Amino acid sequence: MSVDLLAMIESKMSSFSKGQKLIARYIIEHYDKAAFMTASKLGQTVGVSESTVVRFASEVGFEGYPQLQRNIQEMIRNKLTAVQRMEVTNEQIGNSDVLEKVLGFDIEKIRRTLExxxxxxxxxxxxxxxxxxxxxxxxxxxxxxxxxxxxxxxxxxxxxxxxxxxxxxxxxxxxxxxxxxxxxxxxxxxxxxxxxxxxxxxxxxxxxxxxxxxxxxxxxxxxxxxxxxxxxxxxxxxxxxxxxxxxxxxxxxxxxxxxxxxxxxxxxxxxxxxIWDEYNVYEKIDDEDGQDENLE
The missing domain is CATH 3.40.50.10490 (Glucose-6-phosphate isomerase like protein; domain 1)
Structure with missing residues (x-):
């Protein structure tokens, strides 16, 4: 995993506001969870406003929070254990409509793939x-x-x-x-x-x-x-x-x-x-036990 982002956040720690320091420390210590949190969820977790999270992303050099989030995700892409993946799934879906959530995630992946x-x-x-x-x-x-x-x-x-x-x-x-x-x-x-x-x-x-x-x-x-x-x-x-x-x-x-x-x-x-026509691929015939079997 690249440590560049975490090292950069650490190096800027002294210049952050009190709320930004809470965000920075959480990302450094819990990047596996932060990678899949919305700005609102991350703010709630550390006790700051969503706007503070958005400003933090700009402070560390990103155009917005989604870009920061994607960068964290790139860091951990091949590092999550099965247990961590299960925890993230539970965090993302929880008690919500599983069908709607999962299909919604898939729609977003296809959109990003096209882009x-x-x-x-x-x-x-x-x-x-x-x-x-x-x-x-x-x-x-x-x-x-x-x-x-x-x-x-x-x-x-x-x-x-x-x-x-x-x-x-x-x-x-x-x-x-x-x-x-x-x-x-x-x-x-x-x-x-x-x-x-x-x-x-x-x-x-x-x-x-x-x-x-x-x-x-x-x-x-x-x-x-x-x-x-x-x-x-x-x-x-x-x-x-x-x-x-x-x-x-x-x-x-x-x-x-x-x-x-x-x-x-x-x-x-x-x-x-x-070939299908010559060998009657779709024809019903008796198998060896005398049972009708459609060979297709």
């Missing part, structure tokens, strides 16, 4: 993916779901998609052994970040492959060294990873690449429909 993802990087990634010799996709833990989703649809567009699916570093490198120039490596990782994904990205880059990183922050370890960085906001505070915004970004990537490969898509689905 923060570079359209230039997105377009360049689409171009490079469309012309790649081979496409390698890797996601570990909860990101494995995203990698599988991307691989499933890319397999309808390309013949050269390889989902790196492994539980060990040695097997991962075995599956990526032949990656090289002209290939694409798509690494997906969200807090808590995967060391294996970081190693795979470095290997792909060293071998001359083009690297696309799908992650949540420019400070993410897989952002470093990426040729194309696609940012999607996740909720690393919740004890359940919120992957709505990353999934939306990946969905957009699939659609954009698909529009580049319209002919291939048409051919693929025409062939699939012929």
């Amino acid at each position: 923060e993802t570079s359209k230039e990087d997105f377009a360049a990634a689409v171009e490079d993916i469309a012309k790649a010799k081979n496409i390698y996709i890797l996601g570990i833990r909860s990101s494995a779901t995203l990698a599988g989703f991307l691989s499933f649809y890319f397999n309808h567009l390309f013949e050269n998609v390889r989902l790196v699916n492994t539980s060990s570093t040695s097997e991962m490198f075995e599956q990526m052994l032949r990656i090289g120039k002209g290939d694409i490596f798509i690494g997906i990782s969200f807090p808590r970040y995967s060391k294996r994904t970081v190693k795979a990205l470095k290997y792909a880059s060293d071998m001359g492959a083009t690297v696309v990183s799908i992650t949540d922050s420019p400070m993410s370890p897989i952002a470093q060294g990426a040729d194309h960085l696609l940012l999607a906001r996740s909720d690393m505070a919740s004890f359940v990873d919120s992957l709505v915004a990353p999934l939306s970004l990946i969905n957009a990537l699939i659609v954009a690449v698909g529009l580049k490969k319209k002919e291939e898509i048409s051919n693929t689905f025409s062939k699939l429909e012929r």
Whole structure:
């Protein structure tokens, strides 16, 4: 975790007002909680007004409290334990309507993703993916779901998609052994970040492959060294990873690449429909036990 912000706040302590010192001390000692508090909540917690919190943010060099809050969140992005994440979830939601709160948080993540993802990087990634010799996709833990989703649809567009699916570093490198120039490596990782994904990205880059990183922050370890960085906001505070915004970004990537490969898509689905018709994919038949079973 970067200590620059905390050190800067500490260095300014003597110049703060009494109320600002209370805010500063709370942030230094409880940054994991402060990162997810509104200005009003932080003020209530330390016993000052919301306007004092807003002025404090300006005093330490930010345009407003939201920018200060995001900076604190960046500091702790990969540091929260499962217990801390559970505490933050309880703090954010409490006894309120869980459905409304969670969906509201997800809407905000999609909005921020749209604001923060570079359209230039997105377009360049689409171009490079469309012309790649081979496409390698890797996601570990909860990101494995995203990698599988991307691989499933890319397999309808390309013949050269390889989902790196492994539980060990040695097997991962075995599956990526032949990656090289002209290939694409798509690494997906969200807090808590995967060391294996970081190693795979470095290997792909060293071998001359083009690297696309799908992650949540420019400070993410897989952002470093990426040729194309696609940012999607996740909720690393919740004890359940919120992957709505990353999934939306990946969905957009699939659609954009698909529009580049319209002919291939048409051919693929025409062939699939012929197979479905020939083999009666949707026909009800008796299984071995004499029970009706719809094979689809």
